[in-house]
Amino acid sequence: MAKQTGTMTAAVTMGHGGPDQIEVRTDWPRPVAEPGHVVVRVAAAAINNTDIWSREGAYGTAGDPDAVAGWRGVPLDFPRIQGIDVVGYIDSVGQDVPERWLDRRVLVDSAVRYEDDRPAEIVGSEVDGGFAEFHACAEAQLHDMTGSPLSDAQLSCVPTAYGTALGMINRAGCAAGERVLVTGASGGVGMAAVQLLADRGCRVVARTSDGKQDVVKAAGADEVSLRGADSLAAVELVDVVVDVVGGEEFGAAVDRLRDGGRLVTAGAIAGPVVPLDLRRLYLHHRTLIGSTMHTPADFAELARIAVQGGIAPVVAESFSLTDIARAQARFLEKDFVGKLVLVP
Structure with missing residues (x-):
């Protein structure tokens, strides 16, 4: 033409x-x-x-x-x-x-x-x-x-949003039946991750703010943890963390991984410089994965x-x-x- x-x-x-x-x-x-x-x-x-x-x-x-x-x-x-x-x-x-x-x-x-x-x-x-x-x-x-x-x-x-989320999910090797914590679950990438993980057959724990729990549950979350109300330490251990937030809760998110668990990150909306106790990483054989798109x-x-x-x-x-x-x-x-x- x-x-x-x-x-x-x-x-x-x-x-x-x-x-x-x-x-x-x-x-x-x-x-x-x-x-x-x-x-x-x-x-x-x-x-x-x-x-x-x-x-x-x-x-x-x-x-x-x-x-x-x-x-x-x-x-x-x-x-x-x-x-x-x-x-x-x-x-x-x-x-x-x-x-x-x-x-x-x-x-x-x-x-x-x-x-x-x-x-x-x-x-x-x-x-x-x-x-x-x-x-x-x-x-x-x-x-x-x-x-x-x-x-x-x-x-x-x-x-x-969904391309980034799927890239994270695939790089972390999320499999059906695994328990996965998603931070920033009501945002674009977080919501995408919740839906894609649910479609894959994973059990999703969504970390979000108060007032948004019904929407993330409707997207496929099995459990909800409220930022600012619920301590992240109260979340039972997970196989994978899908993180797009970073910031002050990053180290706490690493600590919610079971031994041998994986954390994949593709964002830093709460801050790019994070607290992390390296002992909590290497003593538990945990893996950190960076993912872009x-x-x-x-x-x-x-x-x-x-x-x-x-x-x-x-x-x-x-x-x-x-x-x-x-x-x-x-x-x-x-x-x-x-x-x-x-x-x-």
Whole structure:
């Protein structure tokens, strides 16, 4: 199909910093379908912590935790359209891409390029993302969502939150029948982990805040531990901890592992520098696992689960693309359950 030109509405981040760095433009150049690529008409794009941290340059470096840097340890290139999660419909295809893709509903793999099965470049960071009316990506990133019972808004919640959760679950080797503690269980990745673990047949202990217990139980949690009310030390020992929180409870979470247990972490929303008594780690043969996003196999598995309806992402609120500033401010309040979604 011939390439299309023109302009579109896009939320464009002009540099590292606060929300004032985002400009909503109605005259931004619309992407064209290069060879091997397609242009997706964006139907929905979820908001993630990585969108905020990438804009702020809050990832730091090994030598300086306060350095302004993206997730790869260097500043991003600007201007940049952020938005790591993209679901939509194929608007045009480039050379060498079959036209059968046209108008197909697709989920876009948020990893643009892998190295040794690990994401090396991601959507909304190294390349433009989904906070726009149109998004260009490689055909290899597409996963056909035909037949999925999930809405567009629900599907937009899947790539980062569920991809990260499934990557953690697979790296930790969570198996049916195992007892797994999930921290931050009402957040995007935490809720995804609860659903995916329940779908796998694990017994889930959800650590969340008061007022959110009914939602995490509905997501598949067998037990709930309330942060700020229940001591983490009161949780019976588990086989695995799936942690996206970090902060002051990290050492206590390690101590809830049985001998030989595993803790996998992929986040630090309560703080990246944590207390840890190493004796509690090595004397009990426990294993710490770091995990970033997903592998190609993880994402393909996730796409199959989404088509089969094995997950049910919770959309807390939807906002128009032009209301991105209010949506990101709402995201930082952290008093909701599920995901916030932008709809172009």
